[in-house]
Amino acid sequence: xxxxxxxxxxxxxxxxxxxxxxxxxxxxxxxxxxxxxxxxxxxxxxxxxxxxxxxxxxxxxxxxxxxxxxxxxxxxxxxxxxxxxxxxxxxxxxxxxxxxxxxxxxxxxxxxxxxxxxxxxxxxxxxxxxxxxxxxxxxxxxxxxxxxxxxxxxxxxxxxxxxxxxxxxxxxxxxxxxxxxxxxxxxxxxxxxxxxxxxxxxxxxxxxxxxxxxxxxxxxxxxxxxxx
Numbered sequence: 001x002x003x004x005x006x007x008x009x010x011x012x013x014x015x016x017x018x019x020x021x022x023x024x025x026x027x028x029x030x031x032x033x034x035x036x037x038x039x040x041x042x043x044x045x046x047x048x049x050x051x052x053x054x055x056x057x058x059x060x061x062x063x064x065x066x067x068x069x070x071x072x073x074x075x076x077x078x079x080x081x082x083x084x085x086x087x088x089x090x091x092x093x094x095x096x097x098x099x100x101x102x103x104x105x106x107x108x109x110x111x112x113x114x115x116x117x118x119x120x121x122x123x124x125x126x127x128x129x130x131x132x133x134x135x136x137x138x139x140x141x142x143x144x145x146x147x148x149x150x151x152x153x154x155x156x157x158x159x160x161x162x163x164x165x166x167x168x169x170x171x172x173x174x175x176x177x178x179x180x181x182x183x184x185x186x187x188x189x190x191x192x193x194x195x196x197x198x199x200x201x202x203x204x205x206x207x208x209x210x211x212x213x214x215x216x217x218x219x220x221x222x223x224x225x226x227x228x
Contacts, residue, residue, distance in 0.1 A: 080109050082116035083123065087147065090127040099134050099143045106150040107157075111225040118200045125193040126160040126219050133164025133217065144216075155222040167212035175210065197221075 042065050049058040087103070094101045114122075130145045137143060141163065148159040167175065174180050178195040197219075201208045206223040 080112060080114070080116075080119065083109070083119050086120050086124060086127075090124070094127070094131055094145055097131060097135060099131060099145055102144065102146040104146075104148045104150075106148075109149070109156060111227055112156050112223055113226050114204055114223060118204060122197050122200050122221065123158065123160070125197050126221075129193055130160055130162035130164070130217075130219075134162045135164075137164045151225065152222070154225050156225055158221045159218055160221075161216045161218040163216050166214060167210065167217055172210050172212060176208075 042061075046058050046061055049055075049061060091101045091103070127145070127147075134143050134145055144163045146159070146161045148157075148161075150157050176194050176198040178192065180195075198208055201221055201223075204223060206221060208219060208221045211218050211220070
């Protein structure tokens with residue numbers, strides 16, 4: 001009976017991981033389609049300006065477009081394609097909601113042995129939770145999400161922070177428990193994300209911590225660096 005329950009639990013977790021992975025892929029494809037549409041529009045605008053002989057205006061327009069795409073271009077410089085695509089898609093989705101997205105990447109992530117499906121599940125969940133928390137914050141208050149990637153000692157460190165409501169200390173000890181949620185409605189569909197995050201982080205020899213104060217809530221994930 002214990003074996004059957006254990007197997008069923010693992011099967012449920014695998015299904016949830018696959019659902020998260022598929023959802024993130026769909027979001028990435030949506031972002032890519034939007035970027036393709038914008039790119040074509042930009043080309044048509046530049047072509048029209050050049051046809052009219054407005055060369056200076058064309059150069060100014062190209063400069064403004066380059067300025068807009070400079071930020072997401074830096075995000076995809078990490079050596080993990082799955083994470084690069086995920087971060088870019090999530091950044092676009094976050095900003096569409098009127099929330100500021102900031103990032104600081106000081107690691108190329110070489111030596112990170114994290115399967116792509118696990119990576120998208122972990123950070124997809126954390127960024128989704130950050131957006132949900134930020135939108136639930138005080139009306140008119142600061143709405144900001146940030147991502148930091150850096151090396152500390154022999155670890156790759158990821159910080160996902162948000163300016164949502166403070167998580168009380170007594171709840172910080174419970175949020176990784178399976179099924180735990182503070183939502184008043186639709187409770188069955190919540191309480192799985194952070195449980196999956198912690199389980200996958202531990203399965204990959206990492207650890208996850210949470211710190212919440214008036215300055216913001218930050219989830220920090222650390223994985224060991226493996227040398228080749």
